[in-house]
Amino acid sequence: MLKKGLLGQVIQHLCCLPGVGPKTAQRMAFQLLQRNRDNAKALAEILLKALAEIGHCQQCRTLTEQTLCEICADPARELALLCVVESPADVWTVEQATVFKGRYFVLHGHLSPLDGIGPDELGLDALEQILAKGEVKELILATNSTLEGNATAYFIGELAVKHKVQASRLASGVPMGGELEFIDRVTLLHAFKGRRNIE
Amino acid sequence: MLKKGLLGQVIQHLCCLPGVGPKTAQRMAFQLLQRNRDNAKALAEILLKALAEIGHCQQCRTLTEQTLCEICADPARELALLCVVESPADVWTVEQATVFKGRYFVLHGHLSPLDGIGPDELGLDALEQILAKGEVKELILATNSTLEGNATAYFIGELAVKHKVQASRLASGVPMGGELEFIDRVTLLHAFKGRRNIE
Numbered sequence: 001m002l003k004k005g006l007l008g009q010v011i012q013h014l015c016c017l018p019g020v021g022p023k024t025a026q027r028m029a030f031q032l033l034q035r036n037r038d039n040a041k042a043l044a045e046i047l048l049k050a051l052a053e054i055g056h057c058q059q060c061r062t063l064t065e066q067t068l069c070e071i072c073a074d075p076a077r078e079l080a081l082l083c084v085v086e087s088p089a090d091v092w093t094v095e096q097a098t099v100f101k102g103r104y105f106v107l108h109g110h111l112s113p114l115d116g117i118g119p120d121e122l123g124l125d126a127l128e129q130i131l132a133k134g135e136v137k138e139l140i141l142a143t144n145s146t147l148e149g150n151a152t153a154y155f156i157g158e159l160a161v162k163h164k165v166q167a168s169r170l171a172s173g174v175p176m177g178g179e180l181e182f183i184d185r186v187t188l189l190h191a192f193k194g195r196r197n198i199e
Numbered sequence: 200m201l202k203k204g205l206l207g208q209v210i211q212h213l214c215c216l217p218g219v220g221p222k223t224a225q226r227m228a229f230q231l232l233q234r235n236r237d238n239a240k241a242l243a244e245i246l247l248k249a250l251a252e253i254g255h256c257q258q259c260r261t262l263t264e265q266t267l268c269e270i271c272a273d274p275a276r277e278l279a280l281l282c283v284v285e286s287p288a289d290v291w292t293v294e295q296a297t298v299f300k301g302r303y304f305v306l307h308g309h310l311s312p313l314d315g316i317g318p319d320e321l322g323l324d325a326l327e328q329i330l331a332k333g334e335v336k337e338l339i340l341a342t343n344s345t346l347e348g349n350a351t352a353y354f355i356g357e358l359a360v361k362h363k364v365q366a367s368r369l370a371s372g373v374p375m376g377g378e379l380e381f382i383d384r385v386t387l388l389h390a391f392k393g394r395r396n397i398e
Contacts, residue, residue, distance in 0.1 A: 005269070006245065006248060006249040006252060006264045007262055007263075007264075009245045009249070010242075010246055013242040013245055013246075014242065016235060016238045016242070017230070017231070018226050018227060018230050019223065019226075024218065026288065026291065027217050027218075027288070028216050030288045031216070031217050032216070033249060033250065033253055034286075034287070034307075036215060039212060040246060040250055043209075043212040043213065044242075044247045044250070046205065046208045046212055047209055047242070048244070050205040050206065051232065051239055051240055051243070053205060054205055054206060054232055063206055063229075063233065064204065065205045065206075070204070087229070087233075088229060088233070089225065092225065108233075
């Protein structure tokens with residue numbers, strides 16, 4: 001009975017956030033409506049603004065409110081390196097973790113014929129246009145290391161060959177801090193295959 | 200650099216939610232702006248509506264968008280039982296857990312003279328008016344079992360005595376499923392003091 005009303009609706013909609021169940025949503029709702037009203041208002045308003053204004057970068061297809069995202073608009077970024085990722089979140093992850101100074105191309109998914117996601121949905125025609133310009137020297141395929149991610153990387157690798165661009169794939173292996181005992185067989189196989197000489 | 204822009208602002212405001220750090224906020228923002236835009240819009244709109252319309256129940260001071268909350272407006276609720284809790288969240292917790300059929304009074308905090316929170320801030324004058332009507336026969340003091348919660352319960356207990364209303368406090372003891380080995384000393388002391396004969 002109590003779940004009706006505006007408060008109930010707020011809780012219900014908070015439940016759609018990743019990792020938020022009814023109990024957490026309830027705690028969030030009370031915090032937003034009682035202790036933190038100013039921030040709650042700001043959050044709702046900025047969310048509406050973002051939904052209205054944020055679209056895809058014309059060049060790399062990541063999320064941005066401008067025509068070109070900050071990375072594509074940055075003249076200091078190398079044109080010769082292009083990193084292909086599955087989602088805008090991956091762009092952030094790579095930016096935060098590495099010293100990559102090239103540009104990105106966001107697929108917004110991976111090849112999945114059963115779901116009707118083919119090359120057109122991933123914007124591979126736009127990617128081919130970029131490759132055809134001849135500025136890109138290396139295409140880094142940073143799709144996820146899953147069955148679908150690998151298949152997508154393989155498919156895009158063929159495009160790179162067609163346009164005579166060097167394609168590379170992120171290394172597979174034992175994660176830093178990982179113990180051999182707990183590594184799965186396939187990862188260990190890749191780690192052995194990709195072993196490097198100590199200099 | 201990437202943290203600027205609308206997306207960065209959305210993430211920053213999501214961080215204010217309880218239990219949400221930068222990493223979770225980022226995941227939430229991408230989900231809201233990419234996969235779940237309809238719900239994101241609904242969430243923002245319902246939050247603004249709730250902030251504008253939800254106020255305090257005139258009688259019990261819990262959160263509601265009406266003059267009287269659903270519980271106070273429900274004629275089936277017993278007038279003789281009044282449960283005093285610290286927050287509207289506690290009302291929900293008691294409603295979900297028990298078969299309590301009386302009404303509530305929400306303090307919105309506990310006595311805390313150092314923070315300038317005295318009887319007036321907790322609405323104890325309104326509580327006294329309710330007690331003075333003579334309808335309430337038992338006042339259940341369900342403030343938290345903390346130092347401040349106990350002090351507040353004690354203070355309100357004095358009010359009850361003044362108005363010749365029976366006051367009671369929730370039982371302290373071993374939680375269901377709890378093992379003696381892991382119970383703190385004070386709780387165990389209360390559990391011993393409050394032991395009950397088996398019938």
